[in-house]
Amino acid sequence: MYDYLIIGGGISGLLTALELRRAGLKVCVLEKNTTGQESSWAGGGILSPLYPWRYPSAVTALAQWSQTHYAHYADELHQQSGIDPEYVGNGLLIIDSDEVQVAQNWAVANQVNLQYLDAEALKACEPELADYAQALWLPEVGQLRNPRLMKSLRQAALNAGVEIREHCPVLNLQTEGQQITGVVTPQGIINAGQVVVTSGAWSDGVLASLNLGLPVEPVRGQMIVFAAQAGLVSRIVLANQHYVIPRRDGHVLVGSTVEYVGFDKHTTDVALEELKYAGFNLIPRLADYEVTKHWAGLRPGSKHGIPYIGEHPEIKGLFINAGHFRNGVVLGIASARLLADIALQRTPILDPQPYRVGRFEA
Numbered sequence: 168m169y170d171y172l173i174i175g176g177g178i179s180g181l182l183t184a185l186e187l188r189r190a191g192l193k194v195c196v197l198e199k200n201t202t203g204q205e206s207s208w209a210g211g212g213i214l215s216p217l218y219p220w221r222y223p224s225a226v227t228a229l230a231q232w233s234q235t236h237y238a239h240y241a242d243e244l245h246q247q248s249g250i251d252p253e254y255v256g257n258g259l260l261i262i263d264s265d266e267v268q269v270a271q272n273w274a275v276a277n278q279v280n281l282q283y284l285d286a287e288a289l290k291a292c293e294p295e296l297a298d299y300a301q302a303l304w305l306p307e308v309g310q311l312r313n314p315r316l317m318k319s320l321r322q323a324a325l326n327a328g329v330e331i332r333e334h335c336p337v338l339n340l341q342t343e344g345q346q347i348t349g350v351v352t353p354q355g356i357i358n359a360g361q362v363v364v365t366s367g368a369w370s371d372g373v374l375a376s377l378n379l380g381l382p383v384e385p386v387r388g389q390m391i392v393f394a395a396q397a398g399l400v401s402r403i404v405l406a407n408q409h410y411v412i413p414r415r416d417g418h419v420l421v422g423s424t425v426e427y428v429g430f431d432k433h434t435t436d437v438a439l440e441e442l443k444y445a446g447f448n449l450i451p452r453l454a455d456y457e458v459t460k461h462w463a464g465l466r467p468g469s470k471h472g473i474p475y476i477g478e479h480p481e482i483k484g485l486f487i488n489a490g491h492f493r494n495g496v497v498l499g500i501a502s503a504r505l506l507a508d509i510a511l512q513r514t515p516i517l518d519p520q521p522y523r524v525g526r527f528e529a
């Protein structure tokens with residue numbers, strides 16, 4: 168008998184499983200396909216919300232906790248799994264400049280290192296960037312390489328003693344009275360006194376078997392990658408809602424679209440053109456390189472991007488860690504830790520109130 172069943176093997180599920188396992192519990196992750204192939208695979212791995220000053224303090228609080236711990240966490244993951252998640256602390260340049268004052272006020276209030284760069288300073292640090300008059304510079308923002316991160320997490324979880332059952336979709340949740348007792352899968356019933364829903368964009372559907380809901384919906388994001396060479400661009404650069412992310416090997420990702428099209432993961436020619444255009448506008452020399460891949464993922468969209476973290480108010484033992492929308496990687500380690508703190512009744516790293524499940528019913 169397991170202590171905890173975790174439904175979904177994306178970043179939320181694997182991080183939660185690791186937290187609970189490290190507390191000595193018997194944990195099993197149930198994944199309908201294979202772990203780390205959905206949104207957590209598709210994302211850019213930027214360890215900051217885009218335009219962070221536009222987010223509510225609930226998102227900032229989780230992001231800041233994670234940002235303080237991620238470099239060390241990535242290092243530990245590398246050691247525990249033998250797979251490098253490729254943490255790079257190369258900073259984030261934000262070109263859109265009409266919010267300089269708001270951003271600076273936010274940075275002061277939140278003790279964030281944010282610097283103003285004029286055209287000359289900008290050209291000096293990113294010579295291949297198109298001509299822009301000014302930028303905001305967040306030097307402490309890092310990134311992870313999602314597919315590597317997910318492989319590393321999977322291996323670290325297995326090495327720590329987490330059981331992972333792939334091709335094991337959860338069809339229904341099971342309860343007795345108001346207590347969760349397990350889940351139903353095609354391979355049979357699996358019993359546990361605690362269940363955590365970490366099913367990303369599918370979380371609402373998982374809860375539907377108990378006639379419960381969660382206001383989390385799929386939001387498609389498309390990305391492309393150029394097979395560029397190392398040194399073309401060094402920093403993450405964001406302008407007009409699009410960004411370029413240089414990886415260690417020189418590959419440059421350009422993202423992303425934000426599309427409300429249901430559970431449709433197809434890529435489109437329109438998005439390909441949009442992303443290429445955005446990339447060329449930022450780094451004109453990207454036009455010298457081939458787009459080698461174009462993909463899409465389904466973000467777990469939630470209102471204001473505030474995830475649901477905590478126990479369900481109606482069902483004892485049913486926990487949620489879902490709805491991280493555009494920030495599931497940067498919010499990931501803080502969210503998993505907070506969920507474990509709540510479930511294990513430890514002193515929480517942050518006030519859990521803003522993330523409580525059921526807040527939508529108020």
Ligand SMILES: Cc1cc2nc3c(=O)[nH]c(=O)nc-3n(C[C@H](O)[C@H](O)[C@H](O)COP(=O)(O)OP(=O)(O)OC[C@H]3O[C@@H](n4cnc5c(N)ncnc54)[C@H](O)[C@@H]3O)c2cc1C
Nearest residue numbers: 175177178179199207210211213337367388464495496497
């Ligand atoms: C294009 C794009 C760019 C992004 N860029 C960034 C970024 O730069 N920084 C950042 O922080 N975030 C980014 N994100 C967002 C981030 O990727 C997501 O918030 C995060 O991956 C969500 O993780 P998750 O584990 O909750 O969901 P998922 O990764 O989608 O995992 C959910 C898992 O649950 C499984 N599942 C579903 N239903 C069931 C069931 N019934 N039974 C068993 N298993 C089930 C699924 O198969 C899946 O593996 C981006 C997302 C996209 C799409």
